[in-house]
Amino acid sequence: MSKPKVVILGAGYAGLVTARQLTKKLSQEEAEIVLINKHNYHYESTWLHEVAAGTLTPNQARFMISDVVNPNRVRLIYDTVLEVNKDDQRVVLENSEVTYDYLVIALGFVTNTFGIKGMEENAFFIQDIESSRLIAEHIEYQFAKYSAGEITDDDELNIIVGGGGFTGIEFVGELVEEVPRLCKKYDIPRNKVRIINVEAAPSILPMFDKDLVSYAIQSLESRGVEFRMGAAISECTKEGFIVGEDKELIKGGTVVWTGGVTGNPVLGKSGFEIVKGKVNVDADLRVQGEENIFALGDCSWVMDKESGRPYPPTGQLATQEGVVAAENIKALINNEPLKDFIFSDKGTVASLGVTDGIGNIFQGTKIKGKSAAAMKKVVDDRTLFLVGGPKTVLKKGKFRPF
């Protein structure tokens, strides 16, 4: 009898935690483990806004998968997943195919433009390392062109950000750090560069209380961010966003859309039933109606029985799911009962640049300012610890212990 084969798609938060937990829970003899990821590195999705702003280098936000997963224990395949064939228990990759007994789908998110005209073609997305660093390079290139006189229109220096959610706000928070540095480097007066956040809803950051939100708005405005709330974007052109009923054009040389994400399109291509871009999973994290397929992180909806609504997709949720998925795979292999996933909310902290932030922690404690900024770094290091272990925290962590 051959060993059961567990195949994990994606080495993000959920996939990497699942893989690392499985190596701890199962011996070499009990199961073969395969981890498939597009690149040979894992990156911190929750840090991508910093890469996009240029406040963090790509290398600080990623590490080699083989540094945190033993390649002798886990077969590492660096390839792009195209499709899952459930009937054959087979995964189609760009360059090969892999069969499985148990499958974990943890392929994360892609940006969702909601079909807004021109957005796909004309806006940048904060989606992965490459797309994020492209934004930083584009911004700097605009400054270089302006200082060399190749472009003269001040609007070309504007950075306009569609979406006032977590990513959009944390991104403008980084921009207020980076723009003054670029201004200095390129001898451009700071007041020539506008950072404009555009949001359709009447306010930003819907997950936070009113007073934290107004604190965030004031903090960012005082450092030069302009907010255009209640401004629905109907179209994105080469020049910028078209908003509102009078079709006002908000111009910018750098146009970034952070207004939404959805589950990886591999799900749809593979014939899973898609609900708002993701698949519904049962309490044990298996895809509804499937015996041997788990879907985690931004690829699935897990019902929160207390609120009656699915948990909001976060990195925190994804890592916690990884732990339970590994336990349940072990249970399946050993013919034991599976356990239900329950999310343990450690709170949410949004950064507003390096030294400011807002957050809800410990069920209801609100924090803001420097303590929130410090807490954010603790959260980031904690996540890093979960996916990469202590050595990775030492190498890439945001608090240097020495």
Next chain:
Amino acid sequence: MSKPKVVILGAGYAGLVTARQLTKKLSQEEAEIVLINKHNYHYESTWLHEVAAGTLTPNQARFMISDVVNPNRVRLIYDTVLEVNKDDQRVVLENSEVTYDYLVIALGFVTNTFGIKGMEENAFFIQDIESSRLIAEHIEYQFAKYSAGEITDDDELNIIVGGGGFTGIEFVGELVEEVPRLCKKYDIPRNKVRIINVEAAPSILPMFDKDLVSYAIQSLESRGVEFRMGAAISECTKEGFIVGEDKELIKGGTVVWTGGVTGNPVLGKSGFEIVKGKVNVDADLRVQGEENIFALGDCSWVMDKESGRPYPPTGQLATQEGVVAAENIKALINNEPLKDFIFSDKGTVASLGVTDGIGNIFQGTKIKGKSAAAMKKVVDDRTLFLVGGPKTVLKKGKFRPF
């Protein structure tokens, strides 16, 4: 009786040396000195190819003028010279006007496209700090776009360089250092990126002997530079250079023209008699027919009595002229006879990247390889010493003494 007023236009090699020498030769009471420059910094023109390739940061190639010229002794005006009005002894700046008793024109070079169609619009130039760093930013942006899948045509990664003279060859020498670094950073195979040097003449670097030239060609080819010699560029389009009779298109995502320079166009606008883009000066460095106007460096032709042809324009020539111009201004003020300029040739060294080069030194000694590369750094530090003094060498020099 008011003090005579000496106005120096340009704080490049020639202008900065003139200003510094004048402060040493003349007391505060003997003359008022004004130095006018576009920026508040001096940059090393001879290092711009490194800035353009990205192997040197702009800050390493420039320093504040007020760090090397005492602002209490020399009035420093940071503005752009538009025109000299000889009849009124007046210089028109973008934001003001300045009168003079003695004038030194040291405004350097601009790139010369020789009217090649499309070159002005579509090619980058290595002309000053801004235009050079724009090239480095553009190259990196191409890599970022390629790695993010925004451009897919491999030709977009090509860097094509028009001109096989000093600047063009030193530039490709830096590119062979930088491209592998960018390839690594952006996970792009080195062989996808072509560096192509295009030269109309049958060979490159006309100032060097045949054997040094073939050494240079072999060295650069072995590190991945392609040469297209005997390929006259008839047009530059958005896609690249069109060469030869069959109108072949050499494609590149980064197109740089280094094929020629000429004197600053302020000369022509001011009504001086222009010969091949510059003005002829007498042996005492005064503009022919003018009593009180000197033209130095890349703005003038100085006849070499031995060869019967003007000295080739170099940084070395410019600095030496600065010394003599200062002496002759002092002589004019004191009603003493002026002296003739004689160029003392210290030799010429071209770098081929960080660890290779070719050169002629000490009247006829040929060097190549590591010793030429080392000598090049000595030359660079020597020039830096002449324009900036010992402290500047310590801060920006290419050999760290510790």
